[in-house]
Amino acid sequence: MTAPGTTILRQPPAVWATAFAAVVAFMGIGLVDPILPSIATGLQATPSEVSLLFTSYFLVTAVAMLVTGYVSSRIGGKRTLLIGLSLVVVFAILSGTSNSVAELVGFRAGWGLGNAIFVATALAVIVGAASGGAASAILLYEAALGLGISAGPLLGAVLGDWHWRYPFYGTAVLMAIGFVLIAVLLRRDRPTSRTRLSDPIRALAHGGLSTTAVAALFYNFAFFTVLAYTPFILGMTAYGIGAVFFGWGVAVALSSVLLAPRLHRVIGSVPTMYLALGFLALCQIGVAVFAGSDAHAGVVTCTVLTGLAIGVSNTVFTESAMEVSDAPRAVASAGYNFVRWLGAAFAPVIASRLGDEVGVSVPYALGAACCVVAVAVLAVRRRHLVALTGRPEPALAEAAV
Template sequence: MSATTPDSPETGGLLRQPLSVWATAFAAVVAFMGIGLVDPILPAIAKGLDATQSQVSLLFTSYFLITAVAMLVTGFVSSRIGGKKTLLIGLTLVVVFAALSGTSGSVGELVGFRAGWGLGNAMFVATALAVIVGAASGGAESAIILYEAALGLGISTGPLLGAVLGGWHWRYPFFGTAALMAIGFVLIATLLRQTARPVKKTRLSDPIRALGHGGLSTTAFTALFYNYAFFTILAFTPFVLHMDAHGIGLVFFAWGVLLALCSVFVAPVLQRRLGSVRVLHLALTVLLVLQVAIALSGHTGIIVFVILTGVPIGINNTVFTEAAMEVSDAPRPVASAGYNFVRWLGGAVAPYIASKLGEGVDPSLPYYAGALCCLIGMAVLYTRRRHLRSLERVDIDHTFQDAPTLARH
């Protein structure tokens, strides 16, 4: 058997990555900033544009709805023009529409520009995962952890950037994101080599066909209900905190730090000890309990329990992504597209429904609905558990691979 070289993907550590991977990861951090960027400024946007909570929540709905639908075509595009060109087109769209968002004169314009932003984000994010997996040292598992670290860092710093810039004016975070994404564009354009096109081109129908696999569809639809709970926390909570942009930003920064730490460090340990399916059940249970606790709490309790939701959300993000990549025999880009199409639909409907429930009925009701979605997600996992048996084999393989390392320590 031939020895691997020091730079072999099988021997590289998580932090020993090519510059092209770090450039893509940096751009991914900024892309994920766009998710939480508007959180601290939602009340200010509502006031500045004379809009209701549910109208402002459409900033998330348009963004994630377009992101979900666009996931179905990203593989079709990237398999024909290559990963690098797809990344650069996605980044260009984000720069343009993020900047235009800052010029909006009405909530309708802002919602429309966020939809264009979502299109660019979908093209970038779906392709970035495939590029990082293909170029990173340490194999697919290390690449996914690195990708989830970028997600966690982006989601945690997004609210902080939104708070700092939004403290001056609600328009400034949009311009700031456009500038950072322009830097990402330059880094990828200069550091990422042209990626090879797949031998087999992806058809438009491939992601939907991939969802015909019982394991992938189970993972995707469980993630849909989980994402409803996730984005209830992210999109509705700023309205019940009754704090300024800096206060909201600090709350979600602390939340995002927990999310990032649990994505990178806690999730892999729990997977090795418990297996992916058990970890998903555990994390969904914790998120359910915390959602009920938020609904029953006063102001201080809401802050504490919202921050703590970063723990199960961080764990779920990593485990769901790895499960979607490993559970079926579909190529990873195709499986990712089908999975993300379904799961982002949860992120699209949650903000609007939660805001409507909070405005029209009671501010605690959105969190009870989020808890119910966690329960439904666990029911889907349990009733369709036979489709996830391949994940158990993956977890066993990881355990045996880690055994020599653990023995040395």
């Protein structure tokens, strides 16, 4: 519950330090978007090979989600955050030194490990330290996600215009700043209970959490089809691609913080999921149609609009995963994100392979189909979501007041 007069902007310095580092962490997702064509050219790689930058990153991220709670419950949140940040700094620098796409894919995997350790723990730290309750903390976390995703393409475009290696070095510098801020501002915590390695998997035995997670897997497939493959069909410079995905990221950020809570308050969490997934499917169909007709303005418009659906989905699915079961938030988050990020891992390589070998419209048609499957999962297993539909006043909606 959010106290009267409390907003997500009134937070302790330690929360802002963690949120800043989270912004930089999420920059790493969209950072490579504007430079994907340049990386392919510089390392003499195909789009399918370059797409493995996303696959290695998110596959390691997904698996690492299962162990982050185990680690943080033994050494504390601050130490875990600093370990994750250190790994990101090291592997971001190594990514910039790559001389082959295989090396870069491997270093991005290490980057994904550090990012998973940091991101999973950051949500728990922000929830624990933020004023205004868990709902405000989740909104702040999703705002950091949106801001990072929107700023990442800009950073990638500006630095990538000099050389495709420079965005990796720039991220390492920013993450080092985040390391210093957290080391100075965040107090060392003492773990109060220990999480078992099996706890996140056990938590997924809950019907509501598994339903939310599986539906999120399919919407993340659609999400990262847009993010990973679209740069190859835009036919733009790094600045052009960066501008498109900056607009997309702004849509993600604004809809996460402003649109999602209002929809949640007015129609409830599950109907909001249906609405967001339906709109995302329509936008994917739009990209498919315009990509097939070589209408770049249509592709750009539909790509940016997908950000609205993705922002709403990110916030509502995350809040729902935290609330639908009786598992501790950190455990529920680990299990949910393990399943969710698998969609992000497989989408880039499947989308690029279909686009290269079948047709540029096919990946987006598959993305739209995944949205339909996500809706079907929610509908067929709706009895497991009673904990969400039965709440008279959604906590997420209160956080926007």
